[in-house]
Amino acid sequence: MDTLLQQIINGLTLGSVYALVALGYTMVYGIIGLINFAHGELVMVGALTALSVIKGLAVAGLGLPPVVLMMAGLLVAMPVCMLLALIMERVAYRPLRGAPRLAPLITAIGVSIVLQNIAMMIWGRSYFSFPAVMSVTTYEFLGATITDLQILIVGMAAALMGGLLWIVHRTRLGLAMRATSQNLQVAGLMGINADRIIVAAFVIGAALAAVAGLMVSAYYGIAHYYMGFMLGLKAFTAAVLGGIGNLAGAMLGGLLLGLIEALGAGYIGDLTGGVFGSNYQDVFAFFVLIGVLIVRPSGLLGDKSVDRS
Amino acid sequence: MPSSQIRINSLAALIAAALLGLAGCSKEEPKPAAPAAPPPAPTVSVKIGIVAPLTGPQSHIGKDLENAVRLAADDANAAKIMIGGNQLKFEVMAEDDQADPKMAPVVAQKIVDAKVSAVVGHFNSGTTIPASKLYSDAGIAQISPSATNPKYTDQGFKTAYRVVANDNQQGKVVGEYIAKDLNAKTMAIIDDRTAYGQGVADVVEKSAKDAGVKIVAREFTTDKSTDFKAILTKIRSRKPDVIFFGGIDTQAGPMLQQMKGLGIKAQFVGADGIQSSELFKLGGDAVEGTLASFPGLPIEKMGQGKSFNDKYKARFKQDVVLYAPQGYDAFNVFVDAMKRAGSTESAKLLEKLPSTDYKGITGPIKFDDKGDIKDGPITMFKAVGGKWEAVATIGGAAPAAPAASAAPAAAEAPKADAKK
Numbered sequence: 131m132d133t134l135l136q137q138i139i140n141g142l143t144l145g146s147v148y149a150l151v152a153l154g155y156t157m158v159y160g161i162i163g164l165i166n167f168a169h170g171e172l173v174m175v176g177a178l179t180a181l182s183v184i185k186g187l188a189v190a191g192l193g194l195p196p197v198v199l200m201m202a203g204l205l206v207a208m209p210v211c212m213l214l215a216l217i218m219e220r221v222a223y224r225p226l227r228g229a230p231r232l233a234p235l236i237t238a239i240g241v242s243i244v245l246q247n248i249a250m251m252i253w254g255r256s257y258f259s260f261p262a263v264m265s266v267t268t269y270e271f272l273g274a275t276i277t278d279l280q281i282l283i284v285g286m287a288a289a290l291m292g293g294l295l296w297i298v299h300r301t302r303l304g305l306a307m308r309a310t311s312q313n314l315q316v317a318g319l320m321g322i323n324a325d326r327i328i329v330a331a332f333v334i335g336a337a338l339a340a341v342a343g344l345m346v347s348a349y350y351g352i353a354h355y356y357m358g359f360m361l362g363l364k365a366f367t368a369a370v371l372g373g374i375g376n377l378a379g380a381m382l383g384g385l386l387l388g389l390i391e392a393l394g395a396g397y398i399g400d401l402t403g404g405v406f407g408s409n410y411q412d413v414f415a416f417f418v419l420i421g422v423l424i425v426r427p428s429g430l431l432g433d434k435s436v437d438r439s
Numbered sequence: 440m441p442s443s444q445i446r447i448n449s450l451a452a453l454i455a456a457a458l459l460g461l462a463g464c465s466k467e468e469p470k471p472a473a474p475a476a477p478p479p480a481p482t483v484s485v486k487i488g489i490v491a492p493l494t495g496p497q498s499h500i501g502k503d504l505e506n507a508v509r510l511a512a513d514d515a516n517a518a519k520i521m522i523g524g525n526q527l528k529f530e531v532m533a534e535d536d537q538a539d540p541k542m543a544p545v546v547a548q549k550i551v552d553a554k555v556s557a558v559v560g561h562f563n564s565g566t567t568i569p570a571s572k573l574y575s576d577a578g579i580a581q582i583s584p585s586a587t588n589p590k591y592t593d594q595g596f597k598t599a600y601r602v603v604a605n606d607n608q609q610g611k612v613v614g615e616y617i618a619k620d621l622n623a624k625t626m627a628i629i630d631d632r633t634a635y636g637q638g639v640a641d642v643v644e645k646s647a648k649d650a651g652v653k654i655v656a657r658e659f660t661t662d663k664s665t666d667f668k669a670i671l672t673k674i675r676s677r678k679p680d681v682i683f684f685g686g687i688d689t690q691a692g693p694m695l696q697q698m699k700g701l702g703i704k705a706q707f708v709g710a711d712g713i714q715s716s717e718l719f720k721l722g723g724d725a726v727e728g729t730l731a732s733f734p735g736l737p738i739e740k741m742g743q744g745k746s747f748n749d750k751y752k753a754r755f756k757q758d759v760v761l762y763a764p765q766g767y768d769a770f771n772v773f774v775d776a777m778k779r780a781g782s783t784e785s786a787k788l789l790e791k792l793p794s795t796d797y798k799g800i801t802g803p804i805k806f807d808d809k810g811d812i813k814d815g816p817i818t819m820f821k822a823v824g825g826k827w828e829a830v831a832t833i834g835g836a837a838p839a840a841p842a843a844s845a846a847p848a849a850a851e852a853p854k855a856d857a858k859k
Contacts, residue, residue: 132676133672133673133675133676136672136675136676136701137669137672137673140668140669140672141669143668144666144668255494255495255498256496256498256499257496257689257721259692259720259721259722259723266699266700268699268700268702270702275700275701275702277700279700280700350665350666350693350696350697351692351693351696351721351722351723352665352692352693352721354496357665360663391666391669392668392669392672393669394669395669395670395673396669396670396672396673397673399656399657399658399673407657407658407659408658408659408660408669408670408673409632409659409660409661411660411664411666411669411670412661
């Protein structure tokens, strides 16, 4: 029982990170129908920027408390990622707004590779260990252990997701975003500046990506220039699983994917009598995705977005 | 891009070597004026390849090897070795196989096409094995400083040699150490599914089982993973005394941190892949108490280990990471064979390699008929206060010295524990 609970805790932590990243994919897709494959790289840039800032401050020896260090890292990483998303949208995607759908998709892959290589030039190819500014405290909970970092990750992700839902459903900006996602032209006729809304979707997604980047590198204690690729792919899977274009779907998909991975890796060896081992961890995500898409082609919560083209 | 960079590096190294040589000459000139007078002997250049992962997660270990070979080449050039009236001028050709078994043959072909005399490398077992076929076909001698998978020399290639004990030797010792010295009753095993990680884990599993240890979990990861929580949670539920990991420090660092987060108290044991200084950076204080084997002597127990580290540090501004002494020795085994053969040709070199009897930094180097090193010693290290301390040396050509030195080292470890 404690093992199952522990796997659920592991899965929820991982799932919260996936959900935050998945939101970035789904917001942009919901509005302009573009799968921004470079979104994973924003997570990487966020992680490495925050890491550099924290390392720099730690080395400077100002004796700042860990929470301040983390916040400082985040406060630098978020604007950097937001600016990057702004440039990305302006330079790479806006000129292709009217182009066939494949063109921006391939551009997105190109942007992803460019960002990866720029990061490699800036930070180098080696793995960075996350500076041990935060001494992790472990709590016992019904036989399972949970660290304060895990609580922080899940709590922060929940707060951010709540905040995003509030923005989308309770503010004028959110109203404009929802209108634009329903029909870009008609929203324009209603006096909404579509360009601004699209930029807002990119920038909000980038801010969430920066937070996710800091979380994931602090959680695993490691960051490198290539980390955005697999994470982005998983988050994209989560978004599709939940129904791409649907905010609640992205959150659900992220959490589900995290749980599936943790439980899958923990139990497949026993369930299959050792035929499949935990080395198949990364396969589950895609296996479940295929299964869900066969039954529900638009994802778990995504019935609304199928008829728009 | 990497190749041009490497070319610039090697050029810089050559210039540096030349300058060093000149400086050496000018200093000694005043006394015997005669040696400087005759015209310099014609030089013949000898290309030696070094292949290792110079980019990616294992680049720190690969770069360590490249540095060692460059250092060896500089030393050999400074020694002004003469063969057949020509002075040898060693050139290093460094190539990056990215630790990728698919890249290894591609890079090996490039090395073969460049007509090198011999190759030091590759670093990983997974890359060394596919590449060895190409070197064998081309008749180029290869010494891996670090590939420990037995398959490498089991293929029967006349060109394949290594200067470290293989996984059968290493894994057997580690398995027995876990059973007897650690008194473990149960253990869990994780490997990264690479030729190296899986190979060493399989041998440890067998040898520990034979010694009466119960294997309660066998889990897997990859050499690119960072999330081990799921498999560690499963392992925790089986409560093993020992967790053995067959893999590299890049995974072991985060794995140790995640073990700590999950409150796992089992003794963590690894093989040479995690016995690096980098592990302390990647794993932080979670590394404390970790045990790791290494197919060789601790650098401070090597006869010239300290002076080698000093020389290395003076040149590269960092301590030896892992396999630099082995890389340096591998290069010098080639030089030794060339001297004995009186030729730099690959074929002549290959004839002389089996009869190698070279005293290197790592100890005496002799090969058995498969190309494995004879009597390679294996040392168990423990992580104490951010450093590796030798706790036991098993086997080796000179068992008397290591056995005597193992005792004080073993006594030191508890003392350090008590301090904490």
